[in-house]
Amino acid sequence: MAGVSSPEIRVLVVDDDALVRSALTMMLDGADGIRVAGEATDGDEVPALVDAHAPHVVLMDLRMPRVGGLAATKRLRERPDPPEVVVLTTFDSDENVLHALRAGASGFLLKDTPPAQIVEAVHRVAAGDPMLSPTVTRRLMDQAGADSSDRERARTALRSLSEREYDVAVAIARGRSNAEIAAEAYMSLSTVKAHVSHVLAKLDLENRTQVALLVHDAER
Amino acid sequence: MAGVSSPEIRVLVVDDDALVRSALTMMLDGADGIRVAGEATDGDEVPALVDAHAPHVVLMDLRMPRVGGLAATKRLRERPDPPEVVVLTTFDSDENVLHALRAGASGFLLKDTPPAQIVEAVHRVAAGDPMLSPTVTRRLMDQAGADSSDRERARTALRSLSEREYDVAVAIARGRSNAEIAAEAYMSLSTVKAHVSHVLAKLDLENRTQVALLVHDAER
DNA sequence: AGCCGGCGTGGACTTTCGTCCGATGTGCCG
DNA sequence: CGGCACATCGGACGAAAGTCCACGCCGGCT
Numbered sequence: 001m002a003g004v005s006s007p008e009i010r011v012l013v014v015d016d017d018a019l020v021r022s023a024l025t026m027m028l029d030g031a032d033g034i035r036v037a038g039e040a041t042d043g044d045e046v047p048a049l050v051d052a053h054a055p056h057v058v059l060m061d062l063r064m065p066r067v068g069g070l071a072a073t074k075r076l077r078e079r080p081d082p083p084e085v086v087v088l089t090t091f092d093s094d095e096n097v098l099h100a101l102r103a104g105a106s107g108f109l110l111k112d113t114p115p116a117q118i119v120e121a122v123h124r125v126a127a128g129d130p131m132l133s134p135t136v137t138r139r140l141m142d143q144a145g146a147d148s149s150d151r152e153r154a155r156t157a158l159r160s161l162s163e164r165e166y167d168v169a170v171a172i173a174r175g176r177s178n179a180e181i182a183a184e185a186y187m188s189l190s191t192v193k194a195h196v197s198h199v200l201a202k203l204d205l206e207n208r209t210q211v212a213l214l215v216h217d218a219e220r
Numbered sequence: 221m222a223g224v225s226s227p228e229i230r231v232l233v234v235d236d237d238a239l240v241r242s243a244l245t246m247m248l249d250g251a252d253g254i255r256v257a258g259e260a261t262d263g264d265e266v267p268a269l270v271d272a273h274a275p276h277v278v279l280m281d282l283r284m285p286r287v288g289g290l291a292a293t294k295r296l297r298e299r300p301d302p303p304e305v306v307v308l309t310t311f312d313s314d315e316n317v318l319h320a321l322r323a324g325a326s327g328f329l330l331k332d333t334p335p336a337q338i339v340e341a342v343h344r345v346a347a348g349d350p351m352l353s354p355t356v357t358r359r360l361m362d363q364a365g366a367d368s369s370d371r372e373r374a375r376t377a378l379r380s381l382s383e384r385e386y387d388v389a390v391a392i393a394r395g396r397s398n399a400e401i402a403a404e405a406y407m408s409l410s411t412v413k414a415h416v417s418h419v420l421a422k423l424d425l426e427n428r429t430q431v432a433l434l435v436h437d438a439e440r
Numbered sequence: 441a442g443c444c445g446g447c448g449t450g451g452a453c454t455t456t457c458g459t460c461c462g463a464t465g466t467g468c469c470g
Numbered sequence: 471c472g473g474c475a476c477a478t479c480g481g482a483c484g485a486a487a488g489t490c491c492a493c494g495c496c497g498g499c500t
Binding site for chain 3: 382383384385407408409410413414415418427
């Protein structure tokens with residue numbers, strides 16, 4: 001595990017709790033090619049410290065006074081050549097996770113993560129790979145798995161449609177009216193209606209809104 | 221890293237390629253509390269070997285003749301007290317990943333994963349934690365992130381609705397007709413229509429189908 | 441107090457949707 | 471060849487969806 005390409009990974013630790021900061025610094029500094037280049041107690045202080053030390057990785061607490069970890073992360077990632085961000089938090093609520101990912105974090109760890117894994121996370125993220133807490137990974141997996149089951153059913157149903165019927169169903173799922181569909185597909189209003197009726201019958205649905213929802217599920 | 225709770229993790233290696241099998245067995249057997257309990261060349265052989273050796277983890281290739289890795293995984297996970305499954309494959313196409321997750325795999329690794337990480341994956345999965353290839357993790361993260369951005373916009377729009385209007389919008393997103401909504405919410409048909417009109421105006425949409433799609437996005 | 445704006449409730453009216461007839465033409469399969 | 475599914479269109483009709491106007495209520499603003 002020794003002898004990485006870049007000789008030293010510079011890390012910035014951001015947390016308002018002095019105890020947490022020192023614990024993190026102690027476990028990281030000196031460990032396996034990692035050096036803690038600085039500490040911040042607030043999202044406000046981050047930009048200056050990043051300017052000063054150009055860290056490769058920022059370990060960021062989410063819950064901080066004044067400028068929180070989310071906002072700080074978002075701003076960081078808008079820079080040219082931004083550092084990778086690993087979010088460290090106590091709770092892995094859905095909200096937290098999604099916002100952190102959206103803000104551009106490459107890592108999401110719970111604070112009770114064993115030290116060895118935090119060290120590992122820094123290495124991985126510095127190498128451009130993501131690193132998530134097992135519980136978070138599991139949640140994303142479950143979500144993806146559940147999604148795909150809906151998809152399968154919806155797709156199977158849609159296979160029973162003929163080509164034109166399918167076109168019309170897709171147009172419905174874009175929110176188009178029958179008149180719009182007729183214009184776009186160069187057919188008469190009567191024809192569109194006929195197709196719609198067939199679609200409803202074949203899919204065993206009652207109205208176009210249900211068609212839209214089913215097609216939407218199939219596509220996602 | 222030595223001294224795990226269970227003294228030995230039993231692994232079953234399933235791959236139709238003899239070279240891959242021996243490579244995996246060599247890197248795993250004896251490594252850090254892991255023992256390769258058996259090898260199979262086909263999904264067909266898996267049940268008997270699982271019965272015989274009761275492995276904790278099954279390393280499963282996806283592309284195999286006869287009974288493929290997906291089907292084998294699905295059947296395995298339907299057993300009482302099933303082993304954890306780590307899918308090993310050359311390609312991480314969306315289809316592969318989703319189907320594997322849906323089949324109940326707890327791990328998904330590319331075959332070019334460095335040996336140390338494969339060993340680590342076995343340990344993690346045996347402990348009940350998931351383990352995904354970085355590229356797969358990244359993809360799930362991107363998907364979740366993108367989803368959430370749509371959600372945000374949709375939710376913001378929905379906040380402008382009053383309580384009743386919101387109720388009606390949600391009912392529309394369930395595919396309900398105005399008459400059904402009126403019955404369920406104890407109001408007259410006229411009232412429902414009025415609410416629908418207000419919803420359309422506030423959300424700047426043209427018809428109920430578009431409402432359904434927007435609400436659907438907001439909820440997912 | 442008076443006024444105004446949003447809300448929930450409706451009725452009357454217009455437009456769109458969906459169904460049910462009909463018809464024609466095409467291509468494909470047994 | 472004779473069906474059969476598909477795609478196309480028309481008309482007519484009932485049902486559903488949407489628009490418009492109106493009323494009473496309530497809370498805030500002047």
